[in-house]
Amino acid sequence: MTRSVLSEGVAPGRRYLAPGALTRRVMNPAVVWVTRRGLSLWGSRVLAVRGRSSGEVRTTPVNVLELDGQRYLVSPRGQTQWVRNLRAAGEGELLRGRGREAFTAVELADADKPAVLRPYLRRWAFEVGAFFEGVGAGASDAELLAAAPRHPVFALSPR
Numbered sequence: 598m599t600r601s602v603l604s605e606g607v608a609p610g611r612r613y614l615a616p617g618a619l620t621r622r623v624m625n626p627a628v629v630w631v632t633r634r635g636l637s638l639w640g641s642r643v644l645a646v647r648g649r650s651s652g653e654v655r656t657t658p659v660n661v662l663e664l665d666g667q668r669y670l671v672s673p674r675g676q677t678q679w680v681r682n683l684r685a686a687g688e689g690e691l692l693r694g695r696g697r698e699a700f701t702a703v704e705l706a707d708a709d710k711p712a713v714l715r716p717y718l719r720r721w722a723f724e725v726g727a728f729f730e731g732v733g734a735g736a737s738d739a740e741l742l743a744a745a746p747r748h749p750v751f752a753l754s755p756r
Contacts, residue, residue, distance in 0.1 A: 604614075640660050640663070642660075643658055644658070645690040645697075646683050647689075649682050661753075668734075668753040669696055669713050670702070673728040673752075689702065689733050699756035700754060700755055702751040702753055702754075703752070705752060709745050728748075730744070732744045
């Protein structure tokens with residue numbers, strides 16, 4: 598396995614797909630720029646969460662899924678730095694324009710993820726589908742359940 602597919606210190610099956618240069622240098626900064634000016638691209642927000650080692654606030658663009666009045670964050674790339682930081686902090690903020698929404702986060706168990714992954718893929722498959730390795734919104738519950746360990750999901754509650 599290469600370092601870009603499986604990061605060090607991550608248990609087998611809990612992979613991290615590193616973003617390419619275009620995403621890191623062009624796409625993510627563009628989404629952050631637009632979102633910080635108050636425009637949301639398909640539900641985009643800027644996630645601000647305290648770093649688990651540095652203690653500094655780290656930011657990254659995310660897609661927030663609202664489902665039956667509950668908000669969720671899904672990590673299509675797996676065990677990212679923002680996932681690790683959110684696990685450690687248990688809370689963060691979602692930014693859009695001048696608005697800041699403080700929240701607490703609870704990670705879902707794998708068995709509970711298919712109910713969130715299906716609508717997430719329905720909405721953003723064009724953007725994140727490649728990270729789900731052929732599993733789409735039309736996949737069976739068993740296929741979504743098999744993909745669940747590779748994609749952390751957090752339920753958000755207002756703080």
